[in-house]
Amino acid sequence: MENLMEFLKTRRTYRRFEQKEIPGEVVEEILTAARFASSAANRQPLSYIVIREPKAVSDVFAHTKWAGALPPELGQPKENERPVLFIAVIENLDINKECDTDAGLAISNMTLAAWNRGVGSCMIGACNKPALSEMFGLTEHQKLHTVVAFGYPSHESHIVDMESSEQFKYYLDEKKDYVVPKRKLEDVVRYYP
Ligand SMILES: Cc1cc2nc3c(=O)[nH]c(=O)nc-3n(C[C@H](O)[C@H](O)[C@H](O)COP(=O)(O)O)c2cc1C
Structure with a gap:
């Protein structure tokens, strides 16, 4: 239990990252952790889009805002500090329209599974959802909940x-x-x- 508490204490939001790829098996583990999450009535309305190709990561990054409490020159990751992976969390409205709690639990599982492998994360609520939804080709039955950024932290x-x-x-x-x-x-x- 002591170890779990220490793990929870250090699983924080990270906003500057090494420019080092996250192995595919770790990405799969992060996604599996989301799959394992509890879901209201076990409806499982969430799906995930994985963005790990560098140009696509850069395109998504352009629609994200970081560290609102800090001036941009301190909070916004610089070119060589950016995340190397985004996972977009998609609500499938045909399955369940009220899935904010489901999404929170899935995101929590993902960030914990990532941290278990030394991968830090930042949940980005302040993203341009219309632009990203268009980029991902979402239908009217799908809603972008949030994007989560991942990488090996450098702080x-x-x-x-x-x-x-x-x-x-x-x-x-x-x-x-x-x-x-x-x-x-x-x-x-x-x-x-
Ligand atoms: C719903 C939600 C949305 C968030 N959106 C952003 C965001 O858009 N940009 C950002 O840099 N951090 C974002 N964060 C991270 C919070 O700023 C962070 O959780 C908070 O400062 C506390 O830090 P901690 O996660 O290390 O406890 C978000 C966190 C949550 C839970």
Whole structure:
């Protein structure tokens, strides 16, 4: 359990990556982890588009925004820091229109499976969904939920206690590692009765 807690603590959002390919078997493992995820009524409305060819990765990257809490020169990955893989999560509306929780669970499984192989990730909600949907050729029965970026991280990320309610913005320390304030347990938990 101690190891799992340490694993969860270090499985953070990573935004700068080595320019090193992720082996196919690791990509398959990440996708299998998504397949294993729980799903409401076991309907399994999600499917996945894998983007790993460098030109396609670059085309998808152009429609993504990174680290909204930081100025772009600090938060946006530079040319030699970009992810090497994107996985787009697609909601199939014919199966289930309300699948936000399913998607969250699948994404969580993917990022955990990736981290188990040393691969860092960043979920990108701030992507240009209309442009990406057109690029992927999605039909009106399919909706892009999000894209998740992957790569071997070239920085670290550390959790610190959030000392005040306004201090939610992550920042970079002197080594350019991410520092992520999390609300303290006593601030978010109460026992009933
Ligand atoms: C729903 C969701 C959408 C997110 N969208 C983006 C995004 O568009 N760009 C980005 O750089 N990070 C994005 N993130 C990452 C968050 O900024 C990150 O989870 C947060 O700063 C806490 O860091 P942690 O994941 O290391 O705990 C997103 C995370 C979630 C859960």
